[in-house]
Structures are given as structure tokens and as C-alpha cells.
Amino acid sequence: MRYHVGSLEQQKLLDLYKGMLKPRMIEEKMLILLRQGKISKWFSGIGQEAISVGVTKALKENEYILPMHRNLGVFTSRNIPLNRLFSQWQGKQSGFTQGRDRSFHFGTQEYKIVGMISHLGPQLGVADGIALADMLRRKKRVTAVFTGEGATSEGDFHEALNVASVWNLPVLFCIENNGYGLSTPTNEQYNCEHLADRAKGYGIESRIIDGNNILEVYAKVDELCKAIRRRPRPVLLEFKTFRMRGHEEASGTKYVPDKLMKEWGKRDPISNYESFLLEEGVLTEAMIEDIKAGFTEEINSNLQLAFDEPDVSSNESKELIEVYQDFEYQNIEPESNSSENIRFVDAISQGLEQSMYRHNELIIMGQDVADYGGVFKITEGFVPKFGRSRVRNTPICESAIVSTAMGLSINGMKAVMEMQFADFVSSGFNPIVNYLAKVHYRWNEKADVVIRMPCGGGVGAGPFHSQTNEAWFTKTPGLKVVYPAFPYDAKGLLNTAINDPNPVLFFEHKGLYRSIRGDVPTDYYTLPLGKASLLREGNSISVVTYGAGVHWAMETLDKHPEIDADLVDLRTLQPLDMETIFASVKKTGKLIVLQEDTLFGGIASDISAMVMENCFEYLDAPVKRVGSLETPVPFAKSLEANFLPKKRFEEELIELYQY
Ligand SMILES: Cc1ncc(C[n+]2csc(CCOP(=O)(O)OP(=O)(O)O)c2C)c(N)n1
Numbered sequence: 227m228r229y230h231v232g233s234l235e236q237q238k239l240l241d242l243y244k245g246m247l248k249p250r251m252i253e254e255k256m257l258i259l260l261r262q263g264k265i266s267k268w269f270s271g272i273g274q275e276a277i278s279v280g281v282t283k284a285l286k287e288n289e290y291i292l293p294m295h296r297n298l299g300v301f302t303s304r305n306i307p308l309n310r311l312f313s314q315w316q317g318k319q320s321g322f323t324q325g326r327d328r329s330f331h332f333g334t335q336e337y338k339i340v341g342m343i344s345h346l347g348p349q350l351g352v353a354d355g356i357a358l359a360d361m362l363r364r365k366k367r368v369t370a371v372f373t374g375e376g377a378t379s380e381g382d383f384h385e386a387l388n389v390a391s392v393w394n395l396p397v398l399f400c401i402e403n404n405g406y407g408l409s410t411p412t413n414e415q416y417n418c419e420h421l422a423d424r425a426k427g428y429g430i431e432s433r434i435i436d437g438n439n440i441l442e443v444y445a446k447v448d449e450l451c452k453a454i455r456r457r458p459r460p461v462l463l464e465f466k467t468f469r470m471r472g473h474e475e476a477s478g479t480k481y482v483p484d485k486l487m488k489e490w491g492k493r494d495p496i497s498n499y500e501s502f503l504l505e506e507g508v509l510t511e512a513m514i515e516d517i518k519a520g521f522t523e524e525i526n527s528n529l530q531l532a533f534d535e536p537d538v539s540s541n542e543s544k545e546l547i548e549v550y551q552d553f554e555y556q557n558i559e560p561e562s563n564s565s566e567n568i569r570f571v572d573a574i575s576q577g578l579e580q581s582m583y584r585h586n587e588l589i590i591m592g593q594d595v596a597d598y599g600g601v602f603k604i605t606e607g608f609v610p611k612f613g614r615s616r617v618r619n620t621p622i623c624e625s626a627i628v629s630t631a632m633g634l635s636i637n638g639m640k641a642v643m644e645m646q647f648a649d650f651v652s653s654g655f656n657p658i659v660n661y662l663a664k665v666h667y668r669w670n671e672k673a674d675v676v677i678r679m680p681c682g683g684g685v686g687a688g689p690f691h692s693q694t695n696e697a698w699f700t701k702t703p704g705l706k707v708v709y710p711a712f713p714y715d716a717k718g719l720l721n722t723a724i725n726d727p728n729p730v731l732f733f734e735h736k737g738l739y740r741s742i743r744g745d746v747p748t749d750y751y752t753l754p755l756g757k758a759s760l761l762r763e764g765n766s767i768s769v770v771t772y773g774a775g776v777h778w779a780m781e782t783l784d785k786h787p788e789i790d791a792d793l794v795d796l797r798t799l800q801p802l803d804m805e806t807i808f809a810s811v812k813k814t815g816k817l818i819v820l821q822e823d824t825l826f827g828g829i830a831s832d833i834s835a836m837v838m839e840n841c842f843e844y845l846d847a848p849v850k851r852v853g854s855l856e857t858p859v860p861f862a863k864s865l866e867a868n869f870l871p872k873k874r875f876e877e878e879l880i881e882l883y884q885y
Contacts (some may be wrong), residue, residue: 227498229441239508242440244517245279246496249298251521260475265315267329271296273470276495277402279303280443281370284451290356292340292349292371295330296402304337308524312532323668325538332669340636347382348657349373350399351626354386355633357395362615366455370398376407378421385626387462391428392621396458398450402437404469409481422464430460437465438495549703551672551727555754560747571739573713573746575604577720578642580750582612585640588724591618591627592644601646602680602739624654628677632661635674642724648681648733649693662729663704672727682735682774682822683870688861694773697828699731700799706755707800709733711776713744715797718753725752735773742777756801764790767883768810770833771820772796778872779820782879789883799829804836811837815846818882820875825853847885852878
């Protein structure tokens with residue numbers, strides 16, 4: 227291996243050596259502990275240390291770095307206290323996730339490290355968001371993100387590189403090409419000569435770097451970082467290296483030809499560099515002994531601290547509370563009495579616009595949201611007021627944009643993302659339910675993101691533009707779900723959703739956009755999440771519903787004045803106002819829950835179950851649930867009318883009333 231010292235000083239040469247040696251020695255210790263059954267899983271980065279260490283040391287301390295599962299060198303180069311790392315791997319309290327997630331699945335703002343989720347790819351889009359925040363604040367910073375060559379096959383890789391290119395984001399995309407993704411060799415993973423060649427297709431620069439040569443890694447990345455700080459832009463790096471151990475320790479390396487192992491064994495980044503430094507007189511055997519003794523002491527004493535720490539114990543209320551970031555709702559009343567009779571769609575637009583004035587660092591992203599104003603025209607006229615940097619058209623890549631929103635939040639900004647249609651959220655599902663929803667529980671980080679979801683049927687739009695898919699999200703701890711039925715609620719709740727630092731799925735029924743009007747205060751105001759509204763009061767039956775269901779229920783009740791019903795509009799589904807439901811049921815003794823979504827697995831089922839569990843003695847009839855037919859949403863008018871539950875609701879309501 228050839229080393230070019232260039233202008234690097236002795237101190238730096240030594241620092242790089244120590245930087246690689248420390249994670250190697252930690253790993254060697256971990257492999258022993260693994261064999262003794264003292265730690266569970268281990269993903270080895272042995273042989274790849276030069277990449278983690280070289281990249282991290284080329285960054286400034288205030289620049290974010292997003293490592294993967296083989297990047298111990300990133301954590302040690304940022305000088306994370308080892309006892310906390312060890313406690314993390316043992317699932318203990320002073321680890322970074324308090325026992326809630328394992329291995330390298332954590333981040334820490336203190337050290338500007340943003341760890342991975344198991345799904346690999348979303349990391350790349352998160353880096354885009356972090357870099358976007360830096361760019362918008364005109365901070366000349368680099369964000370570095372890692373991926374293995376295997377994960378480059380995920381759509382997230384393509385989406386993130388494309389977004390970074392279109393927006394010219396200062397992201398250093400680092401591919402560690404180590405020959406295998408689990409047991410899959412590179413020729414079964416991709417079919418081009420170098421992954422770096424893909425950069426051309428995205429319109430960005432790339433470099434191929436010998437990932438086992440610390441001086442090459444450090445010098446090239448350092449030079450690039452300086453260049454990116456001067457002129458922000460994305461760059462793709464392909465580090466050629468090799469995975470010297472199994473995917474994780476238990477899985478072995480039987481499928482790797484011996485020849486490859488031997489060849490790469492000779493290219494070990496540490497032993498080669500050590501020999502070089504000895505030859506150059508930068509290191510002596512005595513110094514090596516000294517350095518190793520120091521690390522051994524540091525590792526052992528910190529391990530002892532971790533082993534001495536008791537196992538975590540579960541405190542149920544703490545576990546539940548920490549799924550969400552603390553949010554103290556502030557009730558803000560409109561400043562004046564002025565109000566206007568406006569459409570549902572206008573109320574959302576107003577809330578969004580006033581929130582943009584209120585939060586300087588709120589960014590809107592979505593397809594066609596800029597000059598075009600979005601397909602429903604909610605952001606029409608926003609660009610002249612807030613500029614294209616805050617009202618951002620995105621490529622068609624829901625997953626990367628959700629991840630980008632997450633990155634903006636990590637770097638201290640707020641994001642509202644418009645799904646063009648709620649149906650398309652499936653293309654961004656992974657980061658929503660796995661990243662945004664779980665990040666606070668895992669490592670105490672907020673996901674200050676609102677995802678606006680134009681949803682719902684009755685508009686003759688067929689299976690892919692009509693779904694109301696809130697149940698995909700009410701199921702997932704960590705998300706909040708809002709679903710207003712009136713313009714007044716829509717504006718106040720959207721404002722609160724934006725103030726709330728937790729991830730909120732904000733459902734907007736597009737059938738209501740232009741058909742429902744209401745008086746709405748002209749000024750900014752907020753409404754609390756988790757509070758249903760009792761729209762009508764009666765004594766014989768409780769009708770619980772939300773969204774378009776509220777309007778169907780009102781029409782039906784108007785047709786049947788003999789039925790004196792409580793009508794509860796849930797307004798938010800997570801948190802869910804069970805108190806109001808219970809109080810109503812205790813008064814009326816009969817409950818019918820109406821949802822537009824297909825019935826099975828929807829919120830109506832849970833409400834029904836909770837009422838049975840909590841109000842059984844008060845019930846005079848079985849709880850009824852009414853929802854759409856268990857089919858996709860059909861296109862033709864007559865089919866859709868029969869699919870939707872409006873007519874069945876009337877029949878079931880009468881039946882329950884007469885029970
Ligand atoms: C979406 C997803 N699919 C599959 C896996 C299982 N898995 C975890 S790591 C891995 C291999 C990754 O290979 P690569 O990206 O090359 O990184 P390496 O492990 O080689 O460093 C696989 C298949 C996963 N975690 N997430």
C-alpha cells in the first residue's frame with residue numbers, strides 16, 4: 227500500500243493511527259465478550275476503520291455525520307464516552323436509548339451523530355434534510371452520510387441522491403463497498419463497474435477512494451469537505467474495501483472465497499499504516515505499546531462501569547410518555563373578532579400561511595406546491611410571500627422527502643410536507659412509521675413534521691385517489707393523527723399540529739375542500755389536539771364519527787328528527803378523546819361509530835372495544851360499527867356510492883334506535 231503524507235503533520239499522522247486503533251481494540255474486546263455471551267449481536271467493521279475514521283476526522287465537530295452499522299470509528303472519533311457506548315450495547319440506562327434500541331441504532335445531538343434505522347436507506351434522505359437546513363441558514367457545512375453497497379439498491383438511495391442534486395445540497399454520500407451485502411456479492415447486487423459511476427446519472431461529482439488507505443481517505447475527504455464548504459454541492463464517494471468478518475458475528479463467512487480473504491487480509495488498514503509509520507520513524511514499538519496500554523485501560527475501566535450498571539427496569543408510565551416529545555399546548559385566541567365565511571380548503575390555506583409567518587424556519591415541501599400552488603391550490607400565492615426556498619417543489623419521491631423533513635427537524639427546523647394524495651403515502655410509509663414515529667422513543671429526538679394528507683372518497687377517483695388510510699397510522703405508536711370536518715377546526719388544529727414538535731398526519735378530506743364552508747376567525751388561533759367536539763346533544767343514541775362521516779351523520783340525523791342523538795366529531799384520532807365518548811355512551815346507552823374507511827381494523831373497532839370494556843353496564847344495545855365495504859375504492863359512481871357507508875349508516879342508525 228502506498229502512502230502519501232503530503233502536507234500532513236506528524237501529529238495528524240499519529241492521530242489517524244490512534245483513531246483507527248481504538249475501534250479495532252474495542253471490537254476485539256467485543257468479540258471476546260460475544261463468545262462469552264456477555265453481549266448479543268455484533269456487526270464488525272474490522273478492516274474498514276480507515277473510512278469511518280478518515281471521514282469523521284475530515285469533518286468539523288459541528289457538522290453532522292450519519293453512520294451505519296459498521297462505523298464504530300465514527301463514534302470513537304467523536305470521542306463518545308466509552309462507558310455510554312458499552313451501556314448502549316448492553317441495553318442499559320446510560321446507553322443512548324435507555325435499553326430501547328440496540329447496537330448503533332441511536333443518535334446524539336451532543337456529538338452531532340445521527341444513527342441509522344435498520345432499514346438502511348432512509349439515512350440518506352435524512353442527511354439531505356440536515357444539509358438543507360444548513361444551506362437555508364447559509365451555514366457553510368458538510369453533512370456526511372454512510373451506506374453499504376447493498377443499500378444502494380434501495381429506492382431511498384436513488385431518491386436521496388436525486389433530491390440532493392436537484393437542490394444542490396452539501397452532502398457527502400459515502401458508499402462503503404465491502405464486497406458483500408450479507409451473503410450477496412456485488413455482482414448480484416448491481417450491474418455497473420463502479421457505483422461511483424452512477425453519480426453521472428444524477429448530475430453530481432464522484433470519486434473512487436481506496437478505503438483501506440487512511441491517508442488517501444483523510445486527504446481526499448478533507449480536500450472535498452473544504453471545497454464543499456466553499457461551494458455547497460453533493461458528492462458521491464465510493465470507498466473500495468472489504469468486509470473481513472461475517473455480516474454479523476453469528477453468520478460467518480463461508481460463502482466468501484479464501485482467496486479474497488487472503489488478498490484483502492494483506493491490505494489491512496491498520497497493520498499497513500502502522501508499518502509505514504514505523505518505517506518513517508513517526509512511531510516506535512514502545513509508543514505502540516504505550517498507546518495500546520492506554521486504550522486497554524480505557525476500554526476495561528469503561529466496560530467495568532457498564533457491567534456495574536444494573537439492568538434497566540421498566541416504568542410503564544415513563545415508557546408511554548416518552549414515545550412523544552413533551553408538548554405544552556398553548557391556547558391562542560384570535561386577536562380580533564373578525565371572521566369570514568370560507569371554504570374548508572381556504573381555512574387550511576390560511577392556517578398554513580399564518581403558520582409560515584409565525585415560524586421563520588417552517589419549510590413546506592411537496593410535489594407542485596410552489597408556483598403551481600399544489601394540485602388543490604392550498605399553497606397558491608405562497609411563493610411571492612415566502613420564496614421558493616421555503617415553499618419547495620419536490621421531485622416525485624415521497625420516501626426521500628419524508629426523510630428530508632426528518633433531517634430538517636433534527637437540524638432544528640419545522641417541516642410541512644404535502645402528500646399530493648393521501649394514497650401516495652404508501653411510497654413514504656417506511657420513514658413515517660419507522661423513523662418519525664420511533665425516533666423520540668428511541669433516542670429522545672423530535673420529529674417536528676406535519677404530513678398533510680388530502681384523502682377520501684365520493685369523488686369518483688377510483689382505488690388510488692380516494693382512500694382514507696388513517697388506520698395505517700393510528701396503529702403506530704409515536705404518530706399523532708388529526709382529521710377535522712369543519713373549516714374552523716381545520717385551521718386551528720393545523721396550527722397546533724405545526725406547533726407540536728411530534729410527527730402529525732393531518733387528514734384533509736378532499737370532498738370537503740370546496741363543499742363545506744364555515745365561519746373562521748381571520749386571525750391566527752389554535753385548538754387542542756385530543757379533544758372531540760359534541761356537535762349535537764340528545765339522549766337516545768351516541769353517534770361517533772369524523773371527517774366526511776360527520777357531514778353524512780348530520781344529513782342523516784336531519785332526515786330523522788325523531789332520533790335525538792349525541793353527535794361526537796372526534797377531530798383527532800391520536801390522541802383520541804375517549805372521555806367524551808364514554809360520557810356520551812353513559813348518558814345514551816347506545817353507540818354507533820361511523821367511519822369512511824373499510825371497517826376491519828379501523829378506529830371504529832377500537833372505539834367499540836373500549837366502550838365494551840369500560841361502559842358495558844351502561845349499554846342497552848350492542849355497539850354498532852359502520853364503514854365502507856371491504857373492497858378497494860371503486861371508480862364508477864354507482865359502485866362507489868354502494869362502497870361508501872352513508873346509506874348503510876342510515877339503516878343501521880334506525881335499527882339501533884329501534885333496538
Ligand atoms: C430494508 C431492509 N432490507 C433488508 C435488511 C437486512 N439487512 C441488514 S444489513 C443487510 C446487508 C447490507 O449490506 P450493505 O448495505 O452492503 O452493508 P454491509 O452490511 O455490507 O456493511 C441486510 C440485507 C434490512 N435491514 N433492511
